[in-house]
Amino acid sequence: MAKAEAAEAAAPAGGGKKKLIMILVxxxxxxxVGGGAALMLLKKKPKADEDGEEAVDDHAPQVEVAKAKPGTPPVYMPLEPFTVNLTDQDVDRYAQIGISLEVVDQKTADTLKGYLPSVRSGVLMVLSRKSAADxxxxxxxxxxxxxxxxxxxxxxxxxxxxxxxxEEDTDTAKKKKKKKKKAPLALPVSNVHFSQFIVQ
Known part of the structure; x- marks a missing residue:
């Protein structure tokens, strides 16, 4: 009987060791896994260049214009002229502005035509916040x-x-130059051209 009791007492102890080993594993x-993830995040932190002034941030995009294929003429997408009231308080002023968007290729122009109401709305909002001096x-x-x-x-x-x-706060501008540079992002609209610009 003593042997049976000893065997029963030993069995749970052996099972407990297995559980402990599994928990440790x-x-x-x-x-x-956590250390590997932390290491990857630390590797992606920006590294200062030799001057120690500028750094590159891989996650935040910077504006870079997409280039058309060499030898192909640019594709222009004219928008209907905009007429907006300006924000001048002393006198009622308005602007008439004609705009053409230069895009990288015809496929982009065709895609952009599907979003034309959103584009025009955004441009109108920008123009309506301007004064004649701006x-x-x-x-x-x-x-x-x-x-x-x-x-x-x-x-x-x-x-x-x-x-x-x-332009007035050059110290702030210098400090911003020392901040992170962003990785370039190619934009499908490479330029904006004014075909008409009247402020009255």
């Missing part, structure tokens, strides 16, 4: 081109961040 595997300077026109390009590609799933650094 699972814990070791979880630690290994539109009359050459810097204002260049800024407007970038904003229109952003609105033209947004319906296709591209999100473009415009540089928000002001």
């Amino acid at each position: 699972i814990v070791v595997l979880l630690v290994a 539109l009359l300077s050459s810097e204002g026109k260049e800024r407007l081109q970038k904003e229109i390009q952003r609105e033209a590609v947004r319906p296709l799933g591209y999100e473009v961040d415009l540089d928000e650094a002001s």
